[in-house]
Amino acid sequence: MGNEGSMLPGLDIDSKPVENTEEWTLHSATSSSSASPNLSVFCGRQTNHVNNNSLEHAIKNFRIYRHPNILKYISSWSHQGQLCMATESVSPLTTVLENQTVFEICLGLHDILKAVIFLHEKAFCSHNNVCCASIYVTFDGSWKLGGLEFLSRFSELTPDYLQKARARRYEKAVPPEEDAGKAIDPKAIDSFAFGILVEDVFCRIPEDIQIPGIKEFREIAKKQLQSLEPSLRPKLSQLLVQPIFNHRFVVIHDFLSELPLKSDDEKSSFFRGLADQLREFPEILLASQLSALLLSRLVLLDKTAQEHLLPLVLQPQNGTHVEGNLPLFSMNTFQQHIVPRLLHIFSVRDAQVRLLLLEHFEHYCCAFTKDQLRVKVLPELLVGIKDTSDTIVASTLRALAILVPILGSTTVIGGKRARLFTDGRPNISGILPKSSTITTLKDEERPLIKEKTTINNMAQEVALPLSLIELPERPSPDGGEDLALTAQLDEETDNWSDWDVNESQASTGIDESNEMTVHGSLESEVNLAESISAPLSLSQTSAVITASRNRLPDLTSLDIKNSIVAPRKQSVPEEIDFFQDMEPVISKPKLLQLDNLESQADTTNTNANLRCFDVDITANGLTDGEAWGDNEDWGDISDTDVLIS
Template sequence: MMGNESSQLSGLEIEDKAIEITDFWCHYQATIKDSCRYFSLKSDGSVSVFKGEAATGPLWAISTPLEKFSNNLLKYRHPCIVRYISAWQQRSTLHLATEYVQPLSQILNTLTPLQICIGLNNILRALVFLQEQAGMSHNNVSMSAVYVTGDGQWKLGGMQYLCPFADLTSAYLKHARIHRYDKAVDPNEDSYEITTKVDQYGFAVLVDDVFKDCHDDEVPHLKEFRKYCRNSLQHQDPSQRPKLSDALLHNFFNHEFISIYKFLNFLPLKSEDEKCQFFSSILDNLKCYDEETVAKQLGGLLLSRLTMLDQTAQKEVIPFILKPRNDRIPNGEILGFFSLSVFKEHIKPRLMQLFGVRDSQIRMLLLRHFAKFVNVFSHEELSQHILPELLLGIKDTDDNLVSATLICLSELVPILGADTVIGGQRSKHFTDGRPNSKGKPLLPTTSPVPEPKDYPIAKSLQDLPCSEHIYENDSNDLTSFEKTLTLNERPSPVGGESLEDEIMVTETSKKIESEDDWSDWENSRQLSAATAGYIIGEDIIQEEFIHRNSIEDKLTQNINPITKIETNNIPESRTILLQKAAIQAKKNIVDISELDIKNQKYEHSKKGADEFDFFADMTPVIEKPTIVNIAQDNVTQGVSSKLNFVPDDSVDENEGWGEGWND
């Protein structure tokens, strides 16, 4: 359960249950919302909060133990000392916020001997810093003063007894002894004139405690170092005890694994030749060690900014570190150094931190290898942490960075979906234009299918099969151009939906008349509409409309053709016949039932005869295919024309409806 605390840290939530209780304070785990990600390896803003009350004693007359601890952390900064974040007073309780740490005593059983060796090296470096550079004595070196960060690094704490060497007296040690670790207190401490070697004795006790359950052969030179601690660091004569910096020169802190760790820690001090030689062989040297230990202890150093910016490391180390090892990867691909489970536990949290670094070189390196590790993240991690950082990258002014970022965004589309990656509303703009494999081919072929490398021979349109029947003229005088093939246009807007698609072959027996022959165009147009009441043959009307190149309303589809009138002799002109048909159609309207829409032959039959069409010039014109007429020298009078007709008075105009007005 979490509770809000009013503090100098905005958004701080402290757990109700303490993970450690000492004589001076209670240690709680806490989280800072919307905070810097570098407080913890988890990138969730985890921190540690120490709450302390006032204590009694001669050493705490001026300040409480937690207050001294806080002031010393603020003053003495070192990579191997617990990192100070903030401190504040709330009523009578002092609060100290530090980086996320855990007491060593709670996780010691989960550490390997190699990890313990590296941890002791960190504590020894912190003590050397305090003694030889700050001129301070810790006076409380024990397991209770050691904390472990989220990435497994040991940090020195418990600095409430810290004091300068000038103030370190037997009386001071006597006042502090009541709360110090009894085993780490030299029994003859009161009788010594030299009191500056207290930390050497305490460090030797710490070594014995952490390696209590380990065998001497589990870590190189462990047996020798234990003997060195008993005989030298715990010598009966404090003057014979060596400096702690001399202990760093022991072989126990200089075997291969520790040497790699030290080299990565002091990388800025190395020359280019040393770094080139080191990174060329580091992975081969680390293969003989436990990969989980390597990932936990060296993962942060292998992915540090200095390492990632080194040219040799970018070629020899980074590609293998950023790729998880998968046994199912086909042969020939580069295998990663860490297994998938170890990668997710120790390397993935560091990658999430690195994506928050605003360094173009670091970001480009991550983008270059993004496809190798993108699948280790969960959907929530990708959408909540990685995607926002990538979207920030596409707004940068560096074109190379934007280009690489867009490529990485494409890797997220199959995982998160395009809606999450690009946002906004999407619509389908493209369709699958592939032909249906189960459908029948449009042009069936009898020839065998050519090989993929062969190219089909081009065929002319005449060679292709045609499902329509083409009528040929038997006349021997006609040339090949006299066979005119006319394809139907799309149906006219009114009444043309039910017209059948067909191929018309027309043969003309006369020349195209000149424009002067159509002087009475408007009247002829209206008369032709009236004539259609009697001459309702579809072919006749179509021929009439083709000759005039205009759109007329089609016949009502429910009217059945009555007859087709063809004449071989044309005694009268076309205009006279059309006028007679119009007059006859007007006379035949003798009953009001003729006005019923279902008895009318088509829509404008009466309008064309009785009144002038003011909207005739507004009729939309859709171009019909041009009919090529082959002129002949002699017009044969025997050729019939669809416009040469004589109205049949015997035809019943109501025939075809099947019902009367009174039905």
Template sequence: MMGNENSQLNGLEIEEKAVEITDFWSQYQATIKDSCRYFSLKSDGSVSVFKGEAALGPLWAVSTPLEKFSNNLLKYRHPCIVRYISAWQQRSTLHLATEYVQPLSQVLMTQTPLQICIGLNNILRALVFLHNQAGMSHNNICVSAVYITGDGQWKLGGLQYLCSYSELTAAYLKHARIHRYDKAVDPNEDSYMITTKVDQYSFAVLVEDVYRNHKDDDVPHLKEFKRYCRDYLQHDDPAQRPDLSVVLQHNFFNHEFISIYKFLNFLPLKTEDEKSEVFSNILDNLQCYDEETVAKQLGGLLLSRLTMLDQTARKAVIPFILKPKNERTQNGEHTGFFSLSVFKEHVKPRLMQLFGVRDSQIRTLLLTHFSKFVHVFSHEELSQHILPELLLGIKDTDDNLVAATLTCLSELVPILGGDTVIGGKRSKFFTDGRPNSKSASENVHDQKLFSPKSLRDLPCSENIYNHEEIEQQTYEKILTLNERPSPVGGESIEDAATETTINKVESEDDWSDWDNTNRQLTIVNTVETINVDNDEQKHNEQINVLHSLNEPQSVKTTASTTLLQKAALEAKKNILDISELDIKNQKIDYSKKSSDEFDFFADMKPIIEKPTIVPIAQHNMIDDLSSKLNFVPNDNHDEDENEGWGDTWND
């Protein structure tokens, strides 16, 4: 008895329906939760579980068939033999857990001739290992002893009849014959003195069975290999049957496609020059083969760790494998190798596995090409598998890896949303500062159909006026601004309306005397005439801007223009420093003001009562009680009370 109930895998869930039922066991599919150690293609912890009962017969007196199968899987490890995971006894039933596999008999009809050729090569390699390295004979090579993994690789199973050559006798074969594949048993087996050539005969039968529904020209050298199997591997004299290691040298196992497969399988044994030569031309050589066959048989090898770390493969192979084929290429870019449907079925599961690999070189390579294949994943796959791995990458100490990871996270924001990618609470800190004079649809239309046009052809929120055609009165009305009513009611609304209509727009010819044509003087609503004192002997010339309500509206435009030009010239002559324009520095002599001038602000003078001064006896801090209207600086105040913009006009 092997194992116990405590050896059962944690989190193992076995399906109720059996995949296959044989004379010795029942096979079930199962899943190990929260585990990524035992996966093949699905990366979801899928495994296979075999349940076996005790069997009758002289060969099973010591151990059951499933127990012998389990012991041999545990002892003889090879890439082409079903991988052992665990075994345990539960009551009277033995459980064996292996990697995820399917019986070949259930999927043989879906296999292409090239896939079958590669599969036979794997089985042959496993038999050579058992014969030459282990000194063991399988004794039951047939379709039921072959399994296929999730990625389409053929692996040898059915090791319950395995025995060493020293134990391989005619009596042993006679006892095992009852459960062996009848067609694979040599009819003259009992009469042979040599019993070490049993597997050669059964392998020839396997070749015939798997290629029964295919033509001889489907695979190079298939017809001659079938003849070779009949003439040599099934020879009546067992001594004339060649070793299986010699069969591997046949042309059937050395054509171009299978040579590439062997090269990728034995990549660690190849030199740098051999790697460079093969990887430079490998995609061109694979173009003539079935796309799905290439993806299923070579997809895992093309994305293996050793391949992705090779410098030549990183330039000539990986960029094309990681990009789905797009029929419409832009800017002369190269298209991918696999179509989108094949990419999703065979390459995408590999990528999900690779994102779990903690190798900085592999992760950086995936991040570099992330934008090419991110769209093939579903929202659930991105949020549940890819995003957690990317979030782990931003915590790494490698700055280059972090920078590349952040770039890939930006690719996920439009797909998953910022809340999913960033997490936490978000707030709106930025607003759209574009003018809202046009509707959103118009803005989009302008962006799409932008072309160099004249200003008149472009949409505008304001009306366009022709100065040559519009009448003067209409133009004056457009420039009219409504004046704010007087705060004390000194002016009537009618007077204000009358004043606003006096504004005129001068033509460009009337301003030709100005030195700087870019500087313009605009007459605003409350200004009609400017009285200029022409006394050039004074220190500072005064420009008094007065608005007379009694001025008649019949003043000619030419007279007003002459006054404006003269005032501007005189002001320009007398301004010695730009600081004089500051109202603080202007010196106005109010003695010149004539008695007959109209004072606009006569009725706006505030009445300020004198404050009542209350003397406080024996108090020395009079300065602290300064009135708020007293602008004399107080030296006793703190500096904080004097903070402000400051007077820097003269700096």
């Protein structure tokens, strides 16, 4: 045949046969090079030369006579004297007939009838062996006519040819005129065999089945098609008008099968009302018989179908749809029948088909398993982002975004990733808002002041902590204090009996020694924001405060009542905390022993009380644009240093 060595590359044939006959064995196979990954392979037996001739004759006819309802031929080859033929993936009707429904049988008979009519009226041939053994069923439930090894042209058909092939033909389907030696009508041979086929496939179907026209059709098959007189047998083309073949479901199937022959107006009218008609039938019947036709290229590219039909096909039911817009298939049916076809369509490199799939991707992607999405769908989507069409790239990126929550960003985009964005929200625990309650100093952080019990007792030691205290920046500029906070502090101040005592002592100290300063050793301990080289005297402090009043609109925040003071331990009950929620960030206090305690105790007390409120408010302390309330900057904000003695 000239096919030596033409075996399909990458073909893997299952060693276990699906069907055994005297002429060949049927095997399932897979191919990595064929457009259809699943195939069926007929392998001729090597027992004798007759068997090889039978398969060789079938291969020749399959290559010549092509029809949608005839088994699709793909390739053939000879290997070590054994002939093999690869076809579309099918199963013998004899193995699946028990699982066929009445609708599927009616559709199958309609398919076989059209195939035989094609042979009679277009190819001018007779099949000569129409029976269950010559019929195969595809994955979608369509019946395909096979067994073309006995096919003969009308002009070549002779009684001798039929007699030689009779031993391998279905004996029940052999018409009686062959035995009588009468003239043979090629069409009558197939008509008689088709009547036997109808009887065989309906043998297990109850006669009172509620299908319009089925009872009448069975009568025609028995009494007319199997008539002993060949001239009384009707032509097979006349059977197409029978009610059984004009059932609404059969008409829909037939229209979709012959869609290329229909006009645009016919297709537009058909698709507008198709969804409502399909809802009248069981969804499993629709999925098994019509899924391939509903997802054919011609349907996918039809504008009317895209608008009125495909949105209901490319979406499984999820319980959230209204009744009038309910998809045709449940999730289980969708996964079983529609998903395999969608996976195959994703490999089609047609721009319009791909755009349609991407348009509805968010609706049906939930029906895929993660493995299907990762292995089958994702590689095809990644091809789309490399296309020159901006529309395809944009639609593909949207589909990839849908896959990120399902497969994870690492699987979808791959490569090494790093955390490039941070959470810019303020850390509430590290910021003291205006309305926050001020916290109190811990007991161990409070400065301890040992004061003399009497003025004349000069021998008692006085511990005055003069360490540098760094407080966080004020929550708002001077003059803009929170009224609620000020009111709260004023209310606490009114109940503090020691305020008057402290104020009187401070006034006395100022009158008696306004020229005294702290001992020189304090200079090494004090370091203000602008590196003050010498301690401030009372006069210097007063000058700084007076100058700053001209620049600041309100200095109530610097009042003694709003500042932190170490009260006398004997004046404040231990159970009352007057500095609640006013905790500054301070370092460990350092104690400084004064040399001249006896002569300078009063002066030190006075200056220490005053220096508690010394604030650097010079021009270097606060420049334009640094006010917290002006720029709302979340960066580092430096605080004004405050010295507490």
